[in-house]
Amino acid sequence: MDKKYTPVPCAFYDEFEVAAVKGQICEIVYLENDVEKIIKSKIIxxxxxxxxxxxxxxxxxxxxxxxxxxxxxxxxxxxxYC
Incomplete structure (x- = not known):
């Protein structure tokens, strides 16, 4: 069963938008199947x-x-961000 979505703070969301507009390469640490992963990429x-x-x-x-x-x-x- 999938985990219910928990909205992120608006100001944190804004950081993603700014990075996308600027075309910045970002470092993202995230969970995938409860395993921590790291990726560096641009947000499109x-x-x-x-x-x-x-x-x-x-x-x-x-x-x-x-x-x-x-x-x-x-x-x-x-x-x-709170």
């Missing part, structure tokens, strides 16, 4: 599907936002 788009939000990377990989543990060294749990 953000997508909402079935009330879940995703980043889409330049290799067309989609990562659900609430699975992202760190984005460019910042945690969604950081006080500045």
């Amino acid at each position: 788009n953000l997508q909402t599907k079935d009330k879940e939000e995703f980043v889409i990377l330049e290799n067309n990989q989609k990562i659900r936002l609430d699975f992202i543990q760190l984005f460019n060294g910042e945690s969604p749990k950081n006080k500045k």
Whole structure:
């Protein structure tokens, strides 16, 4: 059974949008099947599907936002995003 989506703070979401617009290469630490993975890539788009939000990377990989543990060294749990 899939984990229910937990929305990320709006200010954290904004960080993804800024990186996408600027074409920055980003470091994303995320969970995939409860295993921590790290990828460096550009974000080409953000997508909402079935009330879940995703980043889409330049290799067309989609990562659900609430699975992202760190984005460019910042945690969604950081006080500045709450």
